Amino acid sequence: MRNVTIRNWLRMAAIALAIGLLAACHRGAVKEGTAVVANVPTKFDITVSAAKDGQFDLDGLTLTRQDLASHLRYLVSAGTPAHSILLQPGEKEGIKQRHITGLAIVCRDEHVTGYVKDDDGNLKIISVVDDTNKNDDAQK
Numbered sequence: 001m002r003n004v005t006i007r008n009w010l011r012m013a014a015i016a017l018a019i020g021l022l023a024a025c026h027r028g029a030v031k032e033g034t035a036v037v038a039n040v041p042t043k044f045d046i047t048v049s050a051a052k053d054g055q056f057d058l059d060g061l062t063l064t065r066q067d068l069a070s071h072l073r074y075l076v077s078a079g080t081p082a083h084s085i086l087l088q089p090g091e092k093e094g095i096k097q098r099h100i101t102g103l104a105i106v107c108r109d110e111h112v113t114g115y116v117k118d119d120d121g122n123l124k125i126i127s128v129v130d131d132t133n134k135n136d137d138a139q140k
Contacts, residue, residue: 044115045082046072049090054098057090065102072110088117095119104128 048068049057056063063071075082087103089095100116104126107114114126 041084041115044084044086045112046085047088048085048103049088050093050095050099051090052093054096054102056087056099056102065106068103069106069110072106072112076110082112084113084115086115086117089119100126 046058048063051057051062054065056065056068058068058071072082072085085103085107087095087099095116095118103114103116106112107126108128116124116126118124
């Protein structure tokens with residue numbers, strides 16, 4: 001029989017604490033890069049769902065970040081530009097930081113306001129901070 005010492009108990013407690021912290025960090029992925037919405041829009045121009053590998057599902061089609069940006073540019077050229085886009089959890093995939101980052105890049109580049117509906121049903125706006133001024137000041 002194995003003798004359990006205080007040292008082994010502390011080691012097991014530390015491992016359990018580390019696992020708990022990792023689980024808590026993953027759960028908060030939607031919180032990073034988003035802010036609570038004060039004026040909730042009643043309708044969104046485009047609604048996409050989270051798909052695997054950081055991709056997006058739009059009307060049954062799986063799109064990469066670049067494909068989504070191309071679709072938004074097409075809408076502008078067709079005369080029906082999108083001004084707001086909603087990201088919601090997919091059927092098989094929850095929203096991860098990769099989805100938020102990809103949508104934030106698309107929103108910044110295509111001048112669209114992005115919203116995220118988290119797993120609890122709360123609506124948040126994607127806030128893009130342009131730090132080009134910081135880089136310019138650092139180079140001077």
